[in-house]
Amino acid sequence: MKLKSRPAAALISLSLAAVALAGCSEEASGGGNGGSGDGDSAACAKEDVQLLGQVRNESNPYEAAWLDGGDAFAESVGLEQERLTYDGDSTKQQDQITQRLAGDTKCLVMNILPNGDSDTPPIVEGAEAAGVYTVTQWNKPADMNVADYDYWISHITYDGVESGKQIGDALAEAIGGEGGIIALQGVLDTAAAKDRFAGLEASLEENSGVELLDQQTANFSRDEALTVTKTLLSKHGDKVKGIWTANDDMALGALEALKQAGRTDVAVVGIDAVPDALSAIEDGTMTATVSSDGPWQGGVGLAIGYCVAIGELKVEDIADEDRAFYAEQFLINKDNVADFSTPETDPADFECDNVFNRAVGPIS
């Protein structure tokens, strides 16, 4: 942005100006634009829409693929996506959003990955005040109702219990329904880690022959997973037939530990479908993973906002269960890995009539 000598004052006046601008433009536009929207909801011209995608960092293959999906959508409608990353730092994320909202927010669409649950409220409140169409993903406080907002269009997340259970079942099948497994949990105080592990517990109830020998946290980290797996292998030895991990990074760390221990008889499952995990599934060293389809997430968040901005969709017409929904996720194993190894977005998914096609149910 611009250099400001007195940031606070400048920010306030800028955001005031932005609000005023947004207000004027809403009154002014409406009839002449290409969009089919009319009446009270202001429609933007297609070429005036600004697209913004924000994730933690591009050094994470999943999040990099997310932004690439956003680029693919932007290109398909002849626009460019503004790529923002905040290094997993909540303060930095808020700063970026505040700064961006202080700039030109006319017809702005944001597809945001909030760092944690508590980071969502200030973002959507700010966007609401500035009249910015916003889609959030993964993290939101449970008691926040998206339908209470006019510009926070939708919140997309995935049922961690379901994915944890899917790979738990796949692991049980891979070891023949019989034997000991160890579990590597994620960062213990995150919803993702809790839900995924709850899914494993549900799977264990159904597969009574599978015994959970031990569970440890490796904080979603490849490096920690390597160390923890080595320790657990030396603790339980040959009793370990399978390793359940709450994400693929830990699965890859576990695979390295198995390699260093010279074990080839242990099945490993993870979640996220990062490229290395997919190639490990392809060559048979890993059993299964679950994909949320990062490129789709990056594209669809922008597509939803874009459709509302140009007036093809109206916020009040979107069903309540589509305002906050669980999206479909896919179990990937040796049989279907080829379909996922080159992540591509399907433009048809981003048509305004199809953007909610992958919703599998409202967030409970």
Added chain:
Amino acid sequence: MTSPAEDVVAARPQPRRGVSLADAGPPIALVVIFLFFAVVNTQFRSLTNMQNMLDTAAVLAVVTCGISFVLMMGSIDLSVPGVMGASAIAVALLVANNRNDNDLGLIGILIAIGLGAAMGALSGLTLVFLKVPSFMTTLGMSAVGLGVATLMFNGVQPNITDEFLQGWAVNRFLGLSYLTWIAIGCIAIGYLIQRFTRLGRYAYAIGGAEEVLALSGVNVKPYKIAVFALAGAFYGLGGVMVTSQLGAGLVQAGDGYDFSAITAAVVGGTLLTGGRGGVLHSAVGVLLTVVLTNGLVQVGVNLYWQGGVQGLIVVVAVAAAVIPQRRRNQVVK
């Protein structure tokens, strides 16, 4: 472990009796904790677990070896995650890998270590010439390193196919992985530098009383820069070792190693105020933290409790180690 001669070198105006007592604390704690776990858990004292613990300690030992020199000088170094991340990605892209056609082998490894040393030197230069406190310059250097690493990463994980580097983590000599032998080598080299070179002895002296050193006509600036460069080289090697272990170059290769290394060094008896401790102390500290982490898993402490229990034991161990000094200093900052 402890050597009285070390204290003569450092030439500190402190009673030697207190010093040796403080130096003996961490090794005694190590032995006590080790024996405790070995008695209560059969799996802990198995040969495979001994190997496993030493292998696990390797990377942390190398990083801690580097950071010890900086701490001895009374500075602090938070650049570990950045330097390790940059060297990890650099080495993964320089040896045989799936991203490009490079196949530099050992030369690639040396370049990555050199990159670490260069970044360390840059931290040192900023500290000495721009008078930015080491806390800030190294924190900034960490961010720079992570930025460089992210640029080189470019969205696609570089996986190494170089058999020489992969072999470091897999091949064994006398029951220990090559990585462990490299760590042992680093500790030996670190000790020799600390004990027998001007660089090592001045690092001590700078931490003990920089003014005195300056007044006696020693230009401390080049030594400060050299210490940071030396530490950077160790972190660079640490990044290379993580890459060997994981089979891939990760931007996050050094995540958490900054504070684990500082913790290990302090637990081993290296003071954050400088002038005390050293490479061997740090090695003991590394073993202590590794034994603790491993032991808690082996005896089956609930995972929700492990972090807290580990922290508590570390605090108690440090408190026990510094009791003799506390009596002398009276001041705790």
